[in-house]
Amino acid sequence: MVKQYLLGNEAIAHACIEAGIDFASGYPGTPSSEVIDTLRAQKKREFYIEWSVNEKVALENALAASWCGQRSMVTMKHVGLNVAADPLMTSAYTGAKGGFVILSADDPYAHSSQNEQDTRRYAHFAKLPCMNPSSVQEAHDMMKDAFALSEKVGLPVLFRPTTRVCHSKGDVDLGEVSEEHRTGVFEKDPKQYVVIPAHTRALHKKLNEKQPMVRKAVMDLGYNTAEVRGETAVVASGIAASYVQEVIPDGVSFMKVGCFPIDGAWMEKFVQQHKKVLVVEEGAPVVEERLRQLACGVEVFGQMNGAVPMEGELSPAAVAASMVKAGILKESPFQSPAPAEGLPPRPPILCAGCGHRATFYAMKRVFPDGIFPSDIGCYTLGLQLGTVDTTICMGASVTVGSGIANSGEKRPVVATIGDSTFLHTGIQGLINAVYNGADMTLVILDNRITAMTGHQPNPNTGETAMGEASVPISLETICRACGASFVETVDPYDLTATLEALKAAKARKGTKVVIARQACVITARRAGVRRAHFRVDPETCTACGACLRFGCPALGKDAEGKANINELCSGCGVCAEICPAGAIVKEGRK
């Protein structure tokens, strides 16, 4: 056994290797992405690994590998499970053969997400077991056990880490890497794998009959623990359990629910030994709802009566506050000093030289009255530039765009979508827009990579997750095949050409596509691209501020209001095209 200082997701990935994983697939999404990124960075790799185009595709791939007897895993962020919900629900009926783990990472407080949904709800909905680790070490240990649990109960197992586990770090005890691997063999069994009504009715009955066995298998793992120490108790799940342990007073009982489904008899016995119980969990009140069903006569505090926040994430201080509300602590041991006021905010912004910024700038020039539905990716940061009017979920730029265009709204609609997002769920929306005659422009912000989640390759990158060259695909050909009336590709660093293409699109009717293609600055730099920096000639600069409004973080100004350029400059040259005085020039030129 060795001890290492690891990120939660790295520890989870190591556990997969210890369990002898054969097949891993996933679609990136914070906070889940580093699991696959760690697996694909392994030098010695005896398993198959892929980045899939979306979560539904990823889940189906890994499910099939499990049916072939392989130990498989699929990873995604919580909202990805919505995309994969269709196969998820029925995979509970067909079951798993090789251990099959579905990792769906939740993001309480929505640090990098569009909502705060709780994966444990899906586990309940689909009647599947679910593991909810409270620390990096437990995430490691649970993941290792998850494969065997799946094989034992013959079902997919959901694994729900949260941001503060995935992106936590800690000293972790690791086990040996397994040498055991399985080659997939598909055994035909239509009654199991063809869910026609006659089969599926029987499968549903089988799933229900399994539940007591599942509850027992989950309890036998030992992650659900309880210690009676007094008349009041705190019950916690996930990372909240670590916070509770930090602040719980002596003489207060503690129950930790690490795995679901909960064994009702076990919980009831514990609850009935107490007068008062506080339930602390992030996300939905999953444990609390179950506990309230069993708690007749016992006073219960939790989200449902306002003792615990229903949204956001918890912390030791938040848990202490809940204990005060429940009368378990007299006062919180934490002070809450006031943060400094009046500081200018420092939100994340597009990198210096990001092609998305240049495209947004051109869009605003050509469509001053445009409506700009957008999507999810680095380019969502275009909100600060006034070119992101809507985002809901991946793929919803083009569909919201066509809906607005067909609603009778007269202003021009210009939707933006990244290349990874277009391939994820954008193509169907484009076909639909063309088919239903939406008068709109779709701009594909093609930086050849899935940037926001940490620069994972996609089919447009030309490389697989294993680092092998992939068969090239053509966004132009896809868009033409969808029936778009106008498809033109431009380099957003060429401002004049980009303005021209957008004007041409504006002049036409129908569903038009402009592909703005320029590699992400970060991947370009990693690939060795070096461009000369730009600088401002102070003699020529009139201090008009036009370049500063472009918003590049490499641009600043001096006390006289004259522009200057710092070392962040990546040499895109767009500010030089914007400057009306011609004061911005390439380094080394006069």
Added chain:
Amino acid sequence: MSSYDLLIVGIGGQGTILASNIIGEACLLEGVPIKGVETHGMAQRGGSVESHVRIGGTFGPLISPGGADLMIALDLMEAVRYRHYLKPEGRIIVNDHTVVPTSVFMQKLPMPARDDLVAALEGHPVTLVDAAGLAAEAGNLIVQNVVMLGAAAPSLPLKAESLEEAVTRLVPQKFLDLNLRAFALGREAGRS
């Protein structure tokens, strides 16, 4: 058992994560438990980032406001933004420089002056470090994070040798001398 709680703050891209990894590795070397958590994902793109490190930590990874023993700030304004995380007597090791956020130009917000930022840290023991100057002296501006870690070393409950050994384990061989020089220069500055 209570932990020694350290907050490392800065701007995405300044290398807070390497600094926390070095401390983690040093804890492993000394057999001290450690927990931490850091900013990943969207917020990293030039945004304000924080890394919590709990030396001797056995519970959760989050430091509570008012609970940190020490803060290493790679940017002066970020030190002010996270000051409330410190205990009243908590120490601050701060880079004497701030990057003007783009929001100042885009939204025409007032930018606090350097002296006002320094004044806002009053009440805590503060060590101002010329990270850029010392990194340049070491040989490259990219090692400002290691300079700052060096400056914090005399305050940390870890041996300087463990931190140096951790640097040796974590940085690529060809940059090792550069980083060790940066660490030594920072350490010197942190002592004064």
